[in-house]
Amino acid sequence: xxxxxxxGRVTTDFKxxxxxxxxxxxxxxxxIRQQRESLPIASVKERLIEEVKKHDxxxxxxxxxxxxxxxxxxxxxxxxxxxxxxSVGITQPRRVAAVTVAKRVAEECGVELGQKVGYSIRFDxxxxxxxxxxxxxxxxxxxxxxxxxxxxxxxxxxVDEAHERTVHTDVLLGLLKNVQKARLKSQDRKxxxxxxxxxxxxxxxxxxxxxxxxxxxxxxxxRQHPVDILYTLYPEKDYVDAALVTIFQxxxxxxxGDILVFLTGQEEIEAVERLVQExxxxxxxxxxxxxxxxxxxxxxxxxxxxxxxxxxxxxRKVVLATNIAETxxxxxxxxxxxxxxxxxxxSYDPAKGMESLIIIPTSKAQALQRSxxxxxxxxxxxxxxxxxxxxxxxxxxxxxxxxxxxLANVILQLKxxxxxxxxxxxxxxxxxxxxxxxxxxxxxxxxxxxxxxKLSDPVGHQMARLPLDPIYSKALILAxxxxxxxxxxxxxxxxxxxxxxxxxxxxxxxxxxxxxCFASPDGDHITLINVYRAxxxxxxxxxxxPHTERNEKIFKAKSxxxxxxxxxxxxxxxxxxxHARDIHSQIRGHVEQMGLRITSCGDDMLxxxxxxxxxxxxxxxxxxxxxxYRAFGTGQVVQIHPSSVLFQSKVECVVFNEMxxxxxxxxRNVTRIEYMWLTELAPHYYTMQS
Ligand code: CDP
Ligand code: MG
Numbered sequence: 001x002x003x004x005x006x007x008g009r010v011t012t013d014f015k016x017x018x019x020x021x022x023x024x025x026x027x028x029x030x031x032i033r034q035q036r037e038s039l040p041i042a043s044v045k046e047r048l049i050e051e052v053k054k055h056d057x058x059x060x061x062x063x064x065x066x067x068x069x070x071x072x073x074x075x076x077x078x079x080x081x082x083x084x085x086x087s088v089g090i091t092q093p094r095r096v097a098a099v100t101v102a103k104r105v106a107e108e109c110g111v112e113l114g115q116k117v118g119y120s121i122r123f124d125x126x127x128x129x130x131x132x133x134x135x136x137x138x139x140x141x142x143x144x145x146x147x148x149x150x151x152x153x154x155x156x157x158x159v160d161e162a163h164e165r166t167v168h169t170d171v172l173l174g175l176l177k178n179v180q181k182a183r184l185k186s187q188d189r190k191x192x193x194x195x196x197x198x199x200x201x202x203x204x205x206x207x208x209x210x211x212x213x214x215x216x217x218x219x220x221x222x223r224q225h226p227v228d229i230l231y232t233l234y235p236e237k238d239y240v241d242a243a244l245v246t247i248f249q250x251x252x253x254x255x256x257g258d259i260l261v262f263l264t265g266q267e268e269i270e271a272v273e274r275l276v277q278e279x280x281x282x283x284x285x286x287x288x289x290x291x292x293x294x295x296x297x298x299x300x301x302x303x304x305x306x307x308x309x310x311x312x313x314x315x316r317k318v319v320l321a322t323n324i325a326e327t328x329x330x331x332x333x334x335x336x337x338x339x340x341x342x343x344x345x346x347s348y349d350p351a352k353g354m355e356s357l358i359i360i361p362t363s364k365a366q367a368l369q370r371s372x373x374x375x376x377x378x379x380x381x382x383x384x385x386x387x388x389x390x391x392x393x394x395x396x397x398x399x400x401x402x403x404x405x406x407l408a409n410v411i412l413q414l415k416x417x418x419x420x421x422x423x424x425x426x427x428x429x430x431x432x433x434x435x436x437x438x439x440x441x442x443x444x445x446x447x448x449x450x451x452x453x454k455l456s457d458p459v460g461h462q463m464a465r466l467p468l469d470p471i472y473s474k475a476l477i478l479a480x481x482x483x484x485x486x487x488x489x490x491x492x493x494x495x496x497x498x499x500x501x502x503x504x505x506x507x508x509x510x511x512x513x514x515x516x517c518f519a520s521p522d523g524d525h526i527t528l529i530n531v532y533r534a535x536x537x538x539x540x541x542x543x544x545x546p547h548t549e550r551n552e553k554i555f556k557a558k559s560x561x562x563x564x565x566x567x568x569x570x571x572x573x574x575x576x577x578x579h580a581r582d583i584h585s586q587i588r589g590h591v592e593q594m595g596l597r598i599t600s601c602g603d604d605m606l607x608x609x610x611x612x613x614x615x616x617x618x619x620x621x622x623x624x625x626x627x628x629y630r631a632f633g634t635g636q637v638v639q640i641h642p643s644s645v646l647f648q649s650k651v652e653c654v655v656f657n658e659m660x661x662x663x664x665x666x667x668r669n670v671t672r673i674e675y676m677w678l679t680e681l682a683p684h685y686y687t688m689q690s
Pocket of ligand 1: 039062063064065066067068069070071100101103104308327328329330331332
């Protein structure tokens with residue numbers, strides 16, 4: 001059985017005898033059985049099954065941790081909903097939740113993952129023909145509908161975490177409503193009625209119930225212990241530092257119990273991880289019994305399960321999480337919550353057609369969910385790192401994502417599903433007309449739509465097939481024409497993961513010097529390619545040795561070791577690079593299937609930069625006399641982000657992929673281009689502008 005070593009890494013104890021293993025396995029099964037029986041949902045199993053049988057749409061509201069996600073699909077399975085090869089599908093807004101819950105449920109059922117219980121998320125499918133309980137992201141089910149418009153393999157679809165109101169959840173609800181109607185109308189026995197369950201942790205089921213014509217809602221009583229809420233006296237200037245101080249205050253002064261800290265993203269989590277390690281080294285040996293465990297969406301799946309494992313004996317665990325731990329995953333053992341009160345969110349300005357990621361205060365509902373995590377198993381404490389007066393100023397609940405994101409992706413998918421009239425689509429909450437118009441315009445500029453707003457052939461259809469942001473899908477299609485698809489595949493993979501470089505505050509100079517070895521004077525895209533290729537070289541260097549199984553193992557271990565050292569020396573995030581390699585191989589598979597020509601432009605980076613200009617022309621910016629840049633499309637004044645290789649350079653014209661807004665508006669992932677290329681390669685846009 002896996003156990004945690006002193007340094008917090010997961011190790012496997014191979015020395016266990018078989019007998020010990022058997023009794024361990026027995027004890028584990030017994031433990032799981034008891035845990036399941038003590039969940040609040042266990043006592044209402046029969047009633048729930050009856051409700052599902054009676055109603056085609058059912059809304060289930062229950063506190064986080066009551067057992068909705070892990071238990072209800074198993075109840076339905078045992079009640080016969082998976083007869084005749086049908087499955088129960090459960091959607092999650094987040095990848096990590098789909099993966100960790102599927103693993104847990106497979107363990108509860110005593111089956112291997114990918115057999116009866118599996119998961120499927122973008123770029124990672126662990127299901128098979130015999131899978132009957134399938135966890136997946138909401139986005140993935142939307143894509144499945146492209147191939148199977150009746151979702152015929154499912155007898156029940158459960159939309160979980162509906163209160164999160166991600167754009168995919170909202171669109172999926174509309175789609176499922178249509179599928180349900182279509183199945184009812186169909187006389188074909190292949191399509192029995194579809195049962196729909198909407199699960200939510202928020203008490204307000206009204207909006208869902210109304211949307212489904214007054215659908216029935218049931219509430220599951222949770223178990224919640226009292227949680228002391230503590231506020232700071234004054235606003236904190238640096239919430240990362242405040243969180244750090246609070247972690248150690250709890251560690252040194254409070255009774256036992258694990259800590260959960262809510263941070264905004266991978267970069268911040270990894271920075272805090274390093275800072276905790278560093279401060280620990282300054283403490284006396286006896287006070288060092290603290291282990292950190294990160295959890296965020298792009299964490300490789302083999303590392304995700306670590307949050308569920310207990311800390312080694314006598315140690316305290318600090319879970320550093322994004323808002324994923326608010327309701328999506330329930331982590332046992334938490335007694336203390338640290339809530340800086342911020343979250344990273346998408347924000348879209350339809351007037352400018354620009355989407356950006358911003359860090360904003362949480363809503364009251366989120367703050368309550370976060371503090372609730374401290375009281376699952378007993379009384380707890382929540383440290384809100386802001387003054388009490390600030391709480392009152394928070395919004396009551398989070399605005400649905402569909403109201404604050406670029407809709408191009410969703411519209412492309414709806415069009416591919418045959419929904420041509422986007423304005424007439426029955427959204428649970430309609431996005432603004434301006435946002436729809438702007439996103440249609442965006443798709444039109446990318447060549448995905450014809451003049452009468454239909455999907456264009458072949459570009460629009462090809463774009464809809466790729467599981468990527470439309471602008472990236474288009475970049476791949478163009479790259480095959482520019483003979484640089486190999487380079488673009490790497491670029492898109494690297495742009496799809498979180499920061500590849502890290503720059504710890506205390507080693508800023510060192511990390512910047514290290515990053516220079518990969519830097520291209522042309523910009524970040526080519527720099528990312530350089531990093532990717534260098535990593536690939538290290539990980540696949542064993543070509544010259546004879547291919548035997550033993551050799552493979554030795555060299556794999558050796559190259560892994562070299563890779564780790566190389567990452568450390570060069571301040572490169574190994575996790576991100578591995579993730580990018582994964583994504584790369586998946587997208588490569590897609591474009592091969594589509595019959596695109598994969599060739600490399602070799603050293604001709606001019607060709608590649610021209611392709612970047614042709615692909616990302618919507619995001620181009622020109623240097624202004626005072627040194628800032630002005631984005632063409634939106635007219636916004638922006639600066640090149642300090643993490644870019646072009647920071648403080650004097651280049652005239654650039655294309656970029658991302659805009660982040662902190663105190664200033666920054667553009668990231670930037671490449672130098674010639675202004676003239678824009679009028680040549682995107683005349684439909686640039687003649688219109690001038
Ligand atoms: O969906 P809901 O929040 O109602 O609860 P759940 O996710 O079904 O979790 C039920 C219980 O399973 C919780 O007590 C979790 O701690 C536990 N669980 C776990 O131990 N390991 C997982 N990977 C997932 C859940
Ligand atoms: Mg759940």
